[in-house]
């Protein structure tokens with residue numbers, strides 16, 4: 001088996017230190033299971049801007065397009081807040097998503113049994129929670145044209161962004177979501193605002209067509225985005241797979257993630273279209289951000305990034321056994337009582353980023 | 365004192381039956397406190413469509429523009445789901461907001477002590493919660509041009525909506541929010557997505573300018589919308605007044621409302637600009653919807669509409685004593701243990717819409 005090409009982009013803030021823990025696991029895989037990766041490391045975000053003057057250097061992009069998968073830490077921080085719009089760390093992330101064609105963002109919101117108390121919600125409301133939000137990632141308000149700020153003849157300024165989707169964009173994210181629903185509980189909730197926004201009327205129409213023509217075995221339900229944000233709080237377990245456009249997905253997936261109370265545990269995958277060989281471009285990253293306030297203190301939770309790596313093994317490299325091993329190791333370490341600060345609760349042992357990483361490797 | 369002109373628009377679903385309970389209170393005010401209203405009743409939403417072929421008849425609009433205040437029930441229901449976009453009940457609501465110039469939507473999320481258990485969140489997280497969300501209501505994605513669905517030369521279809529704000533639109537909602545913050549805890553959180561959307565970069569710039577030039581005594585904080593939706597779940601009591609654009613406000617205010625666990629308790633106010641006499645056009649409505657599934661069963665909670673009426677007395681008619689009386693009556697009736705089905709909990713007395721309305725009048 002040819003070595004798998006993995007591009008690692010630690011990015012900014014805690015991205016750096018959590019990625020160190022993933023490297024330990026990669027080392028372990030080489031030593032103990034004889035699995036070698038061809039690893040490149042690259043720059044993205046604020047640290048890329050500092051080194052090269054752009055948040056997404058061409059070199060990084062070339063490496064990403066050549067890789068079998070990309071593993072990203074996080075980008076952003078107050079240090080770069082005053083940069084012009086097109087130099088901000090976030091442009092690096094949005095740029096790589098767009099250039100790699102990663103239109104399907106999979107964001108699980110899962111509650112680990114050992115962590116049910118970390119939630120601000122009552123435990124009966126969230127225990128066993130297992131939602132998958134499929135967020136469209138390369139269209140909608142984030143990328144629509146026209147966009148920008150213009151000065152009007154009367155001296156006022158006007159800001160514009162455009163929410164736009166074509167039928168083919170809706171269909172491809174729809175298929176990704178229906179495929180996933182088929183592998184899970186055959187239930188899909190499509191979230192829109194079809195009572196107000198024509199763009200999402202089209203979204204709803206295309207979802208209905210897909211269900212009727214290609215996925216009659218999957219139950220499709222529609223929900224307005226405002227109601228979805230309520231229902232997530234009221235009774236999140238009513239959901240299984242949800243699919244929605246980019247901006248709604250950004251908001252709802254963060255809300256859903258926080259329901260679990262342990263953002264530091266949640267991985268995500270961003271996938272492109274399958275090529276002729278069935279391979280898809282893919283980027284894996286934790287749901288949490290770069291947390292500049294705790295960066296460099298060795299207290300960040302590395303588990304979301306470790307679980308992102310496990311998703312990478314599962315989805316991009318088809319290494320199901322290894323992915324399972326990592327997930328089991330995480331569960332066992334939690335059961336054993338180790339906690340980083342963000343998921344700490346009374347009676348548990350508070351450990352550093354490094355100690356948590358070591359514990360996972362030991363458990364493996 | 366000239367009789368106050370109040371337009372009542374029950375609308376659809378439970379809108380009808382909850383408004384009956386408000387009429388009891390109005391009767392009580394006439395009889396016991398000698399306060400007369402000049403009341404007109406009008407049609408809006410699906411029921412207006414059924415009767416007149418449009419969700420916002422000209423007669424209703426004329427009456428709304430002539431009234432000192434409008435009290436609305438709710439609109440919408442599956443019966444009208446298949447109507448063409450511009451006939452849908454929601455167009456009636458959006459139309460009246462736009463035509464009356466109601467750009468400032470005030471949505472409180474308050475937890476009543478007696479109802480803290482109704483929340484799905486742990487009581488320490490929500491007890492005493494008192495947030496005010498100020499949502500821009502006549503701009504943004506809801507109204508921006510161009511909009512619609514077009515067919516492309518290649519046969520695909522494309523949906524478009526436009527997120528747009530001018531500086532003056534941002535300033536007027538900003539002032540409404542800063543004014544409110546000044547009356548409360550002098551703290552305002554402005555929610556945007558300035559790391560991605562230029563339109564909200566302008567939003568943030570204008571909020572900063574307002575703070576510096578007109579409201580130096582109010583503390584201004586900025587938060588990205590995805591983070592705001594997380595923080596609402598994680599620690600809602602960190603917020604006091606929040607201000608945001610129309611679509612974000614729709615989503616976040618519903619999320620915040622659901623944190624309280626008692627949506628059936630929450631009123632809202634939508635205000636226009638002050639005229640030369642300091643009077644503002646205003647519409648009051650409950651946060652909950654038309655709940656078609658329980659309509660006509662005499663089980664809906666009338667308290668949100670009753671509290672909307674009390675907001676109307678307070679803000680439009682300056683009848684502070686009467687507004688206080690109603691709010692105290694609501695609190696006492698809850699303390700006494702009466703509950704409609706939606707806020708029922710063990711050991712309390714479950715009552716109908718009618719009995720709840722009667723109880724409030726008796727308490728008054």
Ligand SMILES: CC(C)[C@H](C(=O)O)[C@@H](O)C(=O)O
Nearest residue numbers: 076090093094250559560590
């Ligand atoms: C950093 C930001 C541009 C990004 C987004 O809005 O997509 C982030 O919030 C996310 O959800 O991955």
Ligand SMILES: CC(C)[C@H](C(=O)O)[C@@H](O)C(=O)O
Nearest residue numbers: 195196226440454457458614
């Ligand atoms: C009914 C709908 C058009 C409306 C809105 O989106 O504004 C409602 O959700 C609300 O929040 O008042």
